[in-house]
Amino acid sequence: MPYDQEKQTAIAAVIQAAQLCEAVRQGLVPAAIEKNDKSPVTIADYGAQALICKALAEAFPNDPVVGEEDTTDLRQPETAHVLTAVTEQVQQTIPSATDSDVLNWIDHGNGTVASRYWTLDPIDGTKGFLRGDQYAIALALVVDGDIKVGVLGCPFLSFDGAETGLLFAAVRGEGTVMMPIAGGNPQRLRVTAADDVDRLRLVESVESGHGDLSQQAQVAQAVGITAPSIRMDSQAKYAAVAAGQAALYLRLPSPKTPDYREKIWDHAAGVLVVEEAGGRVTDMHGKPLDFASAARFPNNPGVVASNGAIHNAVIQALN
Numbered sequence: 162m163p164y165d166q167e168k169q170t171a172i173a174a175v176i177q178a179a180q181l182c183e184a185v186r187q188g189l190v191p192a193a194i195e196k197n198d199k200s201p202v203t204i205a206d207y208g209a210q211a212l213i214c215k216a217l218a219e220a221f222p223n224d225p226v227v228g229e230e231d232t233t234d235l236r237q238p239e240t241a242h243v244l245t246a247v248t249e250q251v252q253q254t255i256p257s258a259t260d261s262d263v264l265n266w267i268d269h270g271n272g273t274v275a276s277r278y279w280t281l282d283p284i285d286g287t288k289g290f291l292r293g294d295q296y297a298i299a300l301a302l303v304v305d306g307d308i309k310v311g312v313l314g315c316p317f318l319s320f321d322g323a324e325t326g327l328l329f330a331a332v333r334g335e336g337t338v339m340m341p342i343a344g345g346n347p348q349r350l351r352v353t354a355a356d357d358v359d360r361l362r363l364v365e366s367v368e369s370g371h372g373d374l375s376q377q378a379q380v381a382q383a384v385g386i387t388a389p390s391i392r393m394d395s396q397a398k399y400a401a402v403a404a405g406q407a408a409l410y411l412r413l414p415s416p417k418t419p420d421y422r423e424k425i426w427d428h429a430a431g432v433l434v435v436e437e438a439g440g441r442v443t444d445m446h447g448k449p450l451d452f453a454s455a456a457r458f459p460n461n462p463g464v465v466a467s468n469g470a471i472h473n474a475v476i477q478a479l480n
């Protein structure tokens with residue numbers, strides 16, 4: 162099977178990171194540090210990036226990793242206690258890890274977009290993680306601008322009252338599967354059918370500043386969605402579309418940040434998980450998302466992920 166080693170490595174690394182994140186979340190209330198852009202980061206974000214980058218560096222030493230976090234803040238003398246806490250978490254998985262190993266592994270995630278690269282969001286939805294809501298560990302392999310492998314770990318997600326903690330994995334051309342993070346059989350996923358009115362639902366961010374709630378409501382209405390939207394943090398939204406829990410995920414540019422450019426690690430894994438479950442993902446004008454250029458899409462405003470059947474109607478309503 163193509164990309165089997167990549168898929169297995171990514172799944173194993175995401176499960177390790179998910180266990181670290183849950184250990185942090187179930188401990189004391191995780192402290193957040195404020196980054197330069199005022200967004201939060203926690204010891205779990207750093208620890209998850211360290212574990213996944215270590216696994217990728219060992220298995221695929223030549224592949225750059227374009228990850229969200231870096232070590233600038235962690236290397237400041239005032240935050241020495243934070244680094245100590247990150248290393249302690251990483252040692253639960255790798256007992257020999259030192260502070261210096263941890264810094265080097267995190268920095269391995271500061272690669273740039275190349276003909277073949279990985280992109281990593283160690284915790285997507287850090288605000289959700291801090292609130293005790295949804296978050297995701299998102300890892301994808303991109304080759305010549307095409308996403309080949311996408312793995313989403315959603316440690317706090319469950320559907321229809323089944324087990325909590327789900328992992329989603331997709332390989333281009335091979336479909337998407339869902340499995341419990343705790344172990345169990347993979348199950349093939351399929352987006353919701355065009356005529357499944359009960360599942361004709363919109364999923365959107367909890368954070369009102371990460372989208373345009375009023376335009377999203379108008380578009381949903383225009384394509385016949387009448388149920389109230391499901392609000393969810395992180396790329397768990399893509400998982401909801403892939404699993405047929407929702408028919409549409411809208412992320413339109415917030416009027417407060419009209420020039421915001423979406424980051425590749427906020428989407429790559431989720432996009433493949435939806436596409437391989439039979440859905441479609443484009444920007445708000447119906448153009449494919451550009452994973453070949455840079456860490457942020459240079460020219461893709463807004464994101465629309467759907468079951469495919471309603472996609473053209475959504476793009477028409479937008480334009």
Ligand SMILES: Nc1ncnc2c1ncn2[C@@H]1O[C@H](COP(=O)(O)O)[C@@H](OP(=O)(O)O)[C@H]1O
Binds near residue numbers: 285371393427
């Ligand atoms: N103005 C903005 N518009 C859209 N997305 C934004 C944004 N500011 C931050 N984000 C991104 O929104 C992500 C969370 O998405 P969601 O709202 O769907 O949970 C954040 O990822 P991190 O939590 O990994 O930093 C961050 O990259």
Ligand SMILES: [Mg+2]
Binds near residue numbers: 200201202229287
């Ligand atoms: Mg962040």
Ligand SMILES: [Mg+2]
Binds near residue numbers: 286
């Ligand atoms: Mg993110």
Ligand SMILES: [Mg+2]
Binds near residue numbers: 206229283285286
């Ligand atoms: Mg993140």
